[in-house]
Amino acid sequence: MMERFMRRSVLVAIALLVAAVASAQEVRVVTSGGFTEAYKQLVPRFERDTKIKVISGFGASMGATPDAIPNRLKRGEPIDVVILAGPGLEALIKDGMVDAGTRVDLVRSLIAMAVKTGAPKPDISSVEALKRTLLAAKSIGSSDSASGVYLRTELFPRLGIADAIKGKSKVIEAYERVGDAVARGDIEVGFQQVSELKPVPGITIVGPLPEGAQQVTIFSAAIPKGAKNVDAARRLIQFLSSPAVAPVVEQTGLEPIRRNATLNGAIDIHLHSAPDSRERSVDAIEAAQQAKARGMRAVVLKNHYEYTSGLAYIVGRQVPGIEVFGGVDLNLTVGGMNPAAVEYMAATTGARGRLVWMSTFDAENQVRFSKENRPFVSVAKNGQLLQATKDVIASIAKHNLVLATGHVSAEEGLMLVREAKRQGVQRMVVTHAMNDPIRMSVPQMQEAAKLGAFIEFVGGNIGDADGKARMDRFADAIKKIGPEFCILSSDLGQKGNPLPTDGFAAFLDAMKARGLSDQDIDRMARRNPAQLLGLGSS
Structure with missing residues (x-):
């Protein structure tokens, strides 16, 4: 009897071990519609x-349906x-359900319009044409x-047509693709991510939304807290974000987020992170970890309201x-x-303080510029710098810090640059010189450069409505000023924008695509x- 008991115990132990091994070789995934077609094609290869x-499993990124990922x-x-x-x-990160440090951006996705096959293709070549088409649609x-x-x-209210089209608009629940409703003739025109419309038979994709109406959506992968098979999860995410899968991803209508040597040795002097009073996409440790993983040399943490x-x-x-x-940043919170x-x-432990921004949001x-009625920080009055401003510049000179002009x-x-040179x-560095609310002209930037200041250009979210035109303006200005006087940085970390590393890399690639050489990018x-921060040659 004892022998039978022992044999049974051994069999149970073996069964449990086999089950554990099998479980360790499984990874449970839920993906939303935008990435589904690429995912379905890539999973067999990964396995x-x-x-x-x-x-x-499959479900929407948000919404009330039971299969939606948050639910x-x-x-x-x-x-x-x-x-x-x-x-x-x-x-999900904000609600504590997903580990922010595991996030990896995979692809960019555009929104497109579709009609039933054989139907006339409406004009959506411009924002005004899109507006006319929406008003005319049944x-x-x-x-x-x-x-x-x-x-x-966002878009329909901004176009001023939300009320006019409300009665003829239909929300397609997550269990069905918008394209299927278009193909059946239930709706005349439908909007969804290109990658979700492309596999649907019986429809014609009219095209992506025009510049000024388009929103680029980033699809990302991450590991929920409490995940059982973290190692397998990491391997899958690494596979889905690798250059090897890019051709498959592109065929489904998505743009892979390239991870190459673009950021090796790069320095980002304008990175926002938590903790902050504003919502951020990463905390400071995650930002540094991600920058390090991409081979970057240094980052500068910025906060509008407290020391970093x-x-x-x-x-x-x-x-x-x-x-x-x-x-x-010399806003009201620091006096x-x-x-x-x-x-x-300057006296803070570690001597990691480098930049002094001459006020930004409280400038x-x-x-x-924002037409607000509230206290502010002045640097000058009647065309002359205040004595307090000159005293700040004296402290910057005393400790060999960086003067950043702020907003x-x-x-x-x-005026700040002239006085700083005198002292x-x-x-x-002239903080994002071409952005609101500064709006420096090219001659003004050239003058600042002659006085010894670097001119900062920040990428931000290059996929937003003004992204393409903004990149064109930046590239043109850089060529006129000279890359030797310019610095590129991200100004990212805001909720809803690309991760700082991904956005920074996309910005550098955008500048290269507009005729700036590898040597120019390396310089900027x-x-x-590195010169601005007092770092030696790498």
């Missing part, structure tokens, strides 16, 4: 190459990887997920292998034009910012 079985996670479904639109993922369909939410809550010098010191200790710097704030930063120029006016920026400041993204 063949890794011997890891993928158990797939699956709230029910406690066992999920190792989620793939969904950026805004949906950020909501019925309009959009999804209950990311693209539809954007159309109904101490934070940079802590992050640098937690993420060795990358230089992390901070600074102080405005307050030389004591500069002295405090008089910013407040007046002051173009002429005020030039012997060695390192200066590596050598010039």
Whole structure:
């Protein structure tokens, strides 16, 4: 009897071991519609190459349907990887359901219009043409997920037609594709991600939304908290983001986010992160980890309202292998034009404070530009710099820090640079000179460069409505000023925008695509910012 018991125990143990091994070789995934077609084509290859079985589920990035990814996670479904639109993922991170540090952006996706095969193709070549088409359409369909939410809550109201088309608009629930409703004739025109319309028979894709109406959606992968098979999940995400899968992804109507050597050795002097009073896509440690993983040399953490010098010191200790710097932004929370704030930063442990921004969100120029009625920080009055401003510049010179002009006016920026040169400041940068509310002209930027300042150009979200035109303007200005006087940075970290590393890489690629050479990019993204921060040659 004892022998039978022992034999049975051994068999049970073996069965449990086999089950555990099998479980370890499984990864449970839920993906939303935009990435579904590419995902379906790529999973068999991953399973063949890794011997890891993928158990797939499908659901919307957001919405009320039971299969929507947020609702699956709230029910406690066992999920190792989620793939969904950026805004949906950020909501999951905020709710504590997904580990922010595991996020990897996979693809960019455009919204397109479709009609039934054989129907006339409406004109959507411009924003005005799109508006006319929507007003003339008999019925309009959009999804209950990311693209539809954007159309109904942002684009249609911005076009001033939300009320006019409300009665003929239909929301297509996540269990059905918008294209299927178009093919049946239930709706005349339908909008969804290109990748979700492309596989649907019986429809014609009219084209993507025009510039000025388009929203680029980033689809990302991440690992939920409590995932059982984290190692397998990481392997799958690494596979889905690898250059090897790009041809398949492109065939489905998506644009892979390239991860090449673009950022090797690069320095980003304008990166926003949590903790902050504004919502951010990454915290400071995650930002440094992601930059390090992409081979970057250094980052500068920026916060509009508090010092980042101490934070940079802590992050640098937690993420060795990358230089992390901070600074102080002279807004009202640190006393405005307050030389004591500069002295405090200079004395902070680790000496990681480098930049002094001469006020941004509280700058008089910013407040007046935004037509706000609130206190502000002035740097000048009646065309003359205030004594407090000159005292701040003296502290910057004393500690060999970087003067960054912030959100002051173009002429005020030039006044700051002139005074800084007079007082012997060695390192200066005109903060995103062409952006609102500064709007420096090319001659003004050329003058600042002659005075010894670098001119900063920030990529931001190059996929937004003004992205293409903004990149064209930047490239043209850089060529007129000279790359030797310019610095490229991301100004990213905001919720809803690409991750800082992905956005920065896309910005550098956009500049290269507009005729700036590899040597120019190297100068503006590596050598010039290194000089600004007092780093030696890498």
